[in-house]
Structure formats: C-alpha cells, structure tokens
Amino acid sequence: MMTNIPDRLNGPASEPIGEIDFLPVLETTLPNGIEVTLIQAGSQDVTKIDWVFPAGAIQAGRPLLSSTVGNLMIEGTTSRSSAQISETLDFYGAYLSTQTYFHNSVVSLVCLTKELPELFPLVEDVIRNASFEQRELEIYINKRRQEYILESEKVKTIAARRFSESIFGADHPYGRQLSLSHFDAITREDVVSFHRDAFTPHGCKIVVAGQPGENIVDLLTRHFGMNDWPKGPYNGNGVDDIAPSVEKFQLVEKEGAVQSAIRIGRPIFNNHHADFIPLQVVNTILGGYFGSRLMTSVREEKGLTYGIGSNIMSYKNCGMWYIASEVMGEMRPAAVGAIFDEMLRLANEPVPDDELEVVRNYMLGELLRNFDGPFSTSDIYRTLQEFNLDFGFYSKMVDEIRTITPARIMELAAKYLQPDDFYVVVAGK
Amino acid sequence: MIEIYKHTLANGLRVVVHPDNTTPLAAVNVLYDVGARDEDPGKTGFAHLFEHLMFGGSRNVPSYDEPLQMVGGENNAWTSNDYTNYYVTLPANNIETAFWLESDRMLELNFTEKNLEVQRKVVIEEFKQRYLNQPYGDMSLLTRPLAYKTHPYMWPTIGKDISHIENATLDDVRNFFFKHYAPNNAVLAVAGNVHPDKVFALAQKWFGDIPRRAVPQRNIPQETPQNEARLLVVERDVPADMIHINFHIGGRMDADFYVNDLLSDILSNGQSSRFVQSLLKEKQFFSDVNAYISGDMDPGVFTVTGRIMPNISIQHAEEAIWHELSKAATNLVPEQELLKVKNKIESNLVFSEISFLNKAMNMAHYEMMGDASEINREIEHYRAVTRNDIRDAAARAFRKENSSTLHYLRRDKNANGVNGNFSTED
Secondary structure: OOOOOOOOOOOOOOOOOOOOOOOOOEEEEOOOOOEEEEEEOOOOOEEEEEEEEOOOHHHHOOOOHHHHHHHHHHHEEOOOEHHHHHHHHHHOOOEEEEEEOOOOEEEEEEEEHHHHHHHHHHHHHHHHHEOOOHHHHHHHHHHHHHHHHHHOOOHHHHHHHHHHHHHHOOOOOOOOOOOHHHHHHOOHHHHHHHHHHHOOOOOOEEEEEEOOOOOHHHHHHHHHOOOOOOOOOOOOOOOOOOOOOOOOEEEEEOOOOOEEEEEEEEEEOOOOOOOHHHHHHHHHHHHHOOOOHHHHHHHHHOOOEEEEEEEEEEOOOOEEEEEEEEEEHHHHHHHHHHHHHHHHHHHHOOOOHHHHHHHHHHHHHHHHHHOOOHHHHHHHHHHHHHOOOOOHHHHHHHHHHHHOOHHHHHHHHHHHOOHHHOEEEEEEO | OOOOEEEEOOOOOEEEEEEOOOOOEEEEEEEEOOOHHHOOOOOOOHHHHHHHHOOOOEOOOOOOHHHHHHOOOEEEEEEOOOOEEEEEEEEHHHHHHHHHHHHHHHHOEOOOHHHHHHHHHHHHHHHHHHHHOOOOOOHHHHHHHHHOOOOHHHOOOOOOOHHHHHOOOHHHHHHHHHHHOOHHHEEEEEEEOOOHHHHHHHHHHHHOOOOOOOOOOOOOOOOOOOOOOEEEEEEEOOOOOEEEEEEEOOOOOOOHHHHHHHHHHHHHOOOOOHHHHHHHHHOOOEEEEEEEEOOOOOOOEEEEEEEEOOOOOHHHHHHHHHHHHHHHHHOOOOHHHHHHHHHHHHHHHHHHOOOHHHHHHHHHHHHHHOOHHHHHHHHHHHHOOOHHHHHHHHHHHOOHHHEEEEEEEEOOOOOOHHHOOOOOOO
16 A cells, blocks of 8 residues: 655665566478577567578678678669669668678568568568669768768777777687778679578578567568578688787877777677676676766766776677776876776675665666567577577576675676786777 | 546646556656756756756755666656656556656755766766767757857757856756756656556655746747858868758747658658668769758757768759759659658657657657647648648748858868778778
C-alpha cells in the first residue's frame, strides 16, 4: 500500500531488479543450408532482417574493399538502376544498408511488415545480382575519400587509429589502417570478385526480428533458400597473433588543437576467457557509467573533460580494454595521471559496499534495457552467434554481477590494470 | 496510434501517460518550457549550463545519479533553443524513485559554488569539444547571427561566447531556477509498463506539494522580415569548402510546418531524393548535401548545406543548389514523389513508436505544444499537404532576399597539408 506522504530524505522503497526475460529464439535451416534465426516479438508490425555474410575486412584482405562492396550493392543490379532501387526503398519507407565488421558484413532491412513481399525481390536482386558499374564505383570512392579526409582532421579519430596500430600492430588486420592509397588502388575487378566469392549462401546466416508474419520462412526460402544460388569458397576467418608495438607512449601533434584526444588501453582476451565477465564489473566501476570513477574524478571533480569512458571489446581471438576521452589541451598530463591513479586505486583499495551495490544494480538495469525489444535482442544474439555463444553468456553475467566480491575485484584489478601493460596515445598536444 | 491518459495537478503540472506492457521498463520524462530563447543576450548558454547543474543535487537529495543507478535506472537530458528535457529509464517496478528525484529537483536545487565551478569547466570543455575542436564546428556560431538579427535564435544553446559561461554567478543560477523551473511550466510524461491511475497518484504524492511559481510571460523580440540577401565568407583550416544557406520560414505551430518538412524530404531525405540524385550523383558537385527545417516554436529556418568536392568552385555548387530550389518553387512535384515522402513519414512514425522512451518524449513535446493526443493526428496533417502547397512554400522560402548564405572556405595550405599529420598512414 502506497503512503501519500513523500519521504523526501530517504526516497521510496525499491525492489530488486527483475530477471531478464530472454525472448524466445526459433531456429530453422533453408534448403540450401542457410541458418535462420527468428526472434518474434514487439508491439508494432515492423520487421528487421539481417543477412550475415563471412565477408568482412579480414576476408577482403585489405581495408576499404569489403565496405565498398557492401555499400555498392544497393547502387545497381543487372536489372535495376541505383535510382530505381532507392526509389522503391524510399517509396515503401524502408531502410536497406550494409555494415562491415572485421569478420563479416551484415546487410540489414528494416521495414513495415506489410511491405515485405514487395521488398524481398529487390533485396534478393541486390544481394545476388549487384552489377557494380564503374561510374557508381567512382562516385562512391570519391565521396568516401572526402569523408575519410574530413575524419582524419578529428583528434578523436587520429587517436583511435594510432591506438589500434599500437596494440595490434600496424600490419595486423585489427591494427591495419585505411589510407589514401587504398582509394586509388581499388578496382572494379576487385569489387566484383569479392562479391562473387563472399556474398553467397556459404556461411551466410539470417536473423529475423519483430513481427515478420506467418509466411516469413516461405518468403526467405523462395528468395534466399534455393540451390540455384551458387556457393562461393568459404573463408575461415583466420588471423595471426597480434603484434603490439614496443613504444608505450605516442603523441601525434595536431596544430591548433584546443583539446587532446587520449586513448589509454591494452590488448586483452575476448569473451571466452573466464575472467571476461567479472572484468565487466571492474570496467563499469572504472569508466562504464555516468557515476564511474573516471567520470567522477576527471569530469565531476576536476572539470578536465566533457566525457570519459572505458570499454572492453571482443574480437575473434583477442580483445582490447581502453579508456577514451577528449581533455583540456594544456591539462593533458594531469588527465592522464588521474586516469592511472584510478586504475591503481582499484587494485589497492577494496571497492566500498555501497558503491558496489550501485554498480550491481546499474548493470542489471542496463542489461534489462539492452534486452528490451526484438531489434536490440537480435543485435545481441547476432554478436553472440559470431562467438559461438548464446544467451547463457548473459545469465552467467547476471550471476557474476550479483555475487562478485570486493576482494575479487581488487585481485582482478591488480592482475589486469598494471600500468606497465598499458599503451597511451595522445592526439593534439 | 498511441493510447494516452492525461491529468493536471492543482499546481499546474500536466501529466501524460502511455501504458506499454511489452516492456518491463518505464520512461519518466520531464520537459520544461525554457530554452536558449529565454536567455538574456548578455548571459547566453544559461539554459544549457543550468541543465548540467540539475545533476548537482537538490534540496533533500545530495546526489541525483546514485539513487537512480541504485534501482537500475539511467538518465540524461538535452537543451534546445525552445526547451530543456530530462529523462529517466528504469525497471517499471522502481518507477517511484524517478518521481522522488525529479520532484525534489523541481522543488529546489542545492545551489553550491563548488557545483557551479565544476560545471562551468565541464561546459567549457563541451564548447571546445563540439564547437572549436571539430572541423566546421563553429558553423552554427556563424550562421545563426547571420539569419537572426533580433530573435534570440541568433545564438546556439551552448551560448554565443565562452565568457558568458565563465562569468555565470550563483545568483544568476538561483534567479533562473525560480523564474523557469515550476510545475506550471512543465510536462511530466510517463511511458512503459505502468498503470495510468498509479502514475497520477504518484504524481500527486511527489509533485503535488510543489508550489506554483510566477513564470513570467514570454516576450521575445520577433524577427522583422528580411529583404536583402546576406552573405558571409570565412576561411578555416578544413579539408573542403562548405556552403550553408538559411531561409526564413514559419514556426512549429504554423500550417506551413508540415509543408516545409515534406519539401525538405523531397530535396534530401533518402538516396532517391533530388539533392542526392542530382547534386551528389549526377553532377558530383558535393560529397554531402542536406536540407532540413529547424522545427522551432518561433518562426524558424529552412537550411540547405553542402560539402563541396575539391575540384568544384563554390559558385558552381551554389548555382546547382539554386537550380534545384527554383525547380521546386516553379514546377509542381509529381504526385508519386509526394506520396513517397509521405509514406516515409508514416513508416518513420511507426518505427519511432517502437521505443517507449521516444513515446514519452514525444508525448511531453506535444502536450507542451497544446495536446499530447495530437501525436495521433500528425500523419493526417502530412497526408493533407498538396502539390500546390509544396510549390507555394518553396516559392515563399527560396528567394535570394530571404537567404543568409555562409561560404565556409578551405584555407590554402601547402601541398599535402590535408593529411600532413599522418606519418603512419602510408
């Protein structure tokens, strides 16, 4: 029973954060072997479909090629012009786009469910029969080149690029950076052959989310499931061991910068390692939420930045843990010092119980938010699938968040937050 | 279609609720009718600085964030030229915590010198990060005073000058609060796994005893009609020339809002739009080109911007833009093309209703404009726009004497200047 007198000093009673109600996942296989995942939920009659191809930057073997293929597929097929394709998509209020990652490329369609039958023939045509006209390639490359040049002016981008080179190695696929010469080198032949080899049923997976209607599997089978679609050679995604640089500190000077972008981090294992999940808690305390130690120290106490955060990223056979911020130019050494102070403090002092309680509840609430609705659930599912994991990974995370102790956090921090293991990259001054 | 329940407290706080039982979460959104347009010309950037101060603790609650995180919540806020908006998402069973925190800071902020000093620094770093340290970052600092000579839309929400933030005093802050932060100057919107009657009861419990405050009648100097073309030319260390043109149009509540919104979609929304097809792909004059309306409450602007390809002169680029604008102002748009942009509005409306937070924000906005239920009639307003409306709106807006143009030019640097810092990028 609710009282009517507000207790403004103590606030209302609260309840424990509820369990994540993972949406049901249905799996099926099309006649040609493509695995389909269905996550059916949501209050709106909308559908999101992802076609995942083993066609990332790794398979392409060099920067720019896989993203160019992905983006150019919608710029014309053997029977539809670029203008016809965009006209149809816009007329039905649909979005078709491609995202390129290291190990795959994902073609995504978001649309009103009632338009699916009209849009499927177009998406099939785009994926299978993209024509890659020379003129479209040139328009695209010229535009991308300008975007690249613009991005290269930003201290944040300069720091991020140099940082990846430092911790993975400039010749490693994870550290290798795009440069202007790649724009000049790309040819139509490269594009056509990568599309022919990599965007095929071989290794393709489809993830459907939303309210796609009852005949979705029939539609998928008709357009993407038959054996008339030739299979390409499958590329096994292999990458060599990373080769971090010897230099632990790098400064890329940028004339006239009033802020310096900093990245401080280290290579680390990926989400298959037993310490990965508990480290998520350590990371959240350090820089993973608004009340984090880095935000409190560098922003709220010292006023040196507008924002600072830390993150752990997983790749196929390694990962990285990094802190990123843009800080007051002349105070950059103080900001870097404050960041290392917070890392050491986690290793040397137990986290107070009330702070840990806040972090536990914040993280449990954040998981509920991340799993809210079919679209975000399917994005998480797709990533888990890439690492051969399932929702059980997040059940484990919930358990860990609830039970981890201050002693364990200190032990992990002492092990993984050693300043000597960290690389510091500064762009600006 | 959004199901909406409304109730107004005795102190004037308007409460709107939308139950959505497909989520275990809820959003609590408080929209205050105060923005950068309500600032003193000598104290700009204040509404936004104030938004930062709202997280520094209130009368009975020393920390806003901590108790919220303790119940699994997350929050943020934004400031525009018209409004300041605060929002929380949290597990629905802990929704009362959001009522506690939001009501206490509406009741009274804990004004401290220390909080002001730190947030001044943080906002100055935000100013640097967004406006000074990005290529083209200062554009809105240039284009606003070019288009507006009287109206406070002449400055962006960050303020017209860093010194205004540096000089803010605790007295300024206190005055601003009691002038604008009041139940009778706000809308509380809640969406998610909630029951309307429970929300109304919680609103009464936590917000009911906050006194109504004397919010001054808004008296903003309005812009007089522009009658000659304006041009500003600047040079900066940027990789490419940019052009930015503002045209005066009506405000959010004027009938031409929907017409201009569709007109901007015809010009640049989606790959099939006129600007993309003609200027970007056919002529290849631009690497990026856009048209959009400000959607401000007072009469706003229709903006056209383009980042120009290195081998194209800004004069050529500008002519090509004007050619498209004149075409829209002279010829009727084909029926099919108008239908296309209307369809896209409709599908985007459906997509936006996937998120309970979006729904809470939109309800608050529409209630502030007059009636939250208008959200459900929005599509009718768009569907009613005719080909003639579009042509007439284009003819009214796209006149040289109604234009304020910025040429943002690349300063000549030596040969490989654009990428000179990149010794590692082969």
